[in-house]
Amino acid sequence: MDISQEIKNKFMARSDYWDWINKETSIIAYLDLTNMFHWQDVLGWKFRIEDAVGQLFTFSNIKEIKVYYGLNERDKKNSEAFHNRIKKTGAILKTKPMKFITKNINEGLFFQRRTMTLFDGLIKNKIQALIDELQKSGIIIEEPKCNFDVEMAMDMLDDAEKLTAVLLFSGDSDLLEPLERLKVKGKKIGIVGVRGRVASELYDIKDKYIDFGKFYTGKRAYISENPAL
Structure with a gap:
């Protein structure tokens, strides 16, 4: 059965993404997982963190994968179980307690x-x-909050001497400054995001933009994996 190119494009990563990644000798990927979970609203489907990390580890030149995600102390058992899933992928988990902001x-x-x-x-x-x-x-509506901008910025700068490129899974403009410093050092910048969720400042500084929806090849589901929700 012949499969149309349009359908193939939905489930096969673009070759130029592979080409850009493969030409770098040492890449570290930084995944802002809360940011990524919000992408699901745009994509219309849910990704599995195991598949996302596993796909990245198929590239021998991606040396480390760091995942940033908070701990929900109000639902500690499930939150820690989700953290363990992340750790089992081989990624480095960076975490801290979530705060709950009254809306x-x-x-x-x-x-x-x-x-x-x-x-x-x-x-x-x-x-x-x-x-x-x-x-x-008298109802109280709260939103979980756990920003990792500072931690991600510090990690990227600390890692500067052991990487040739960063692969940033985030669209947050607060990360512009560390990316600018890496750019001055001659490092390549890969930004992974989705339509409408990447700050223009990051798009302007990138060497390569990767559309997550056209990059991710893992399972797609309709059940959120975000234990904060």
Whole structure:
């Protein structure tokens, strides 16, 4: 049976991605896992961390893989079990306790500002009535937070002498400064991300952009693996 190129492209990594990775002699990959979990909303499918790391380890010139992900102390058993899965892949896990940030209950919790402009007065009044009821109920809405910008930046700079390129799985503009320093040292910058989730500053500094959806060849599922959710 002939398979169309369009279908092949969905499940086969682009050859130029392989070519860019293979021409470097020593790559270290840095995976901001919380950032990556948010990519799933754009992709429409879920990835397995074991498959993502396993795919990277098929490249002999990727010397280390560092995964950054927080520990949910409110669900410590499941969180530690997930951490153990990461460790079993051979990746280096960097972790710290998650913080839980209380969210303000307002229209911004449900809709972007530009979306609100599309609603007429009647719908806006209904939204406000819902917000008023939630505020009166005393309900508390929290969001898990665990940023690793500082840790990732320090690791990349500390690793500078043993790598020829970094492969960064993140779209966070806060990582621009360490990447600029690596660039000055002659290091190559590979940015892995998805549409709309990579800061323009990172896209501008990259030597190679890799679309995760066209790179990942592992299993795809519809169940989130993010134990923080």
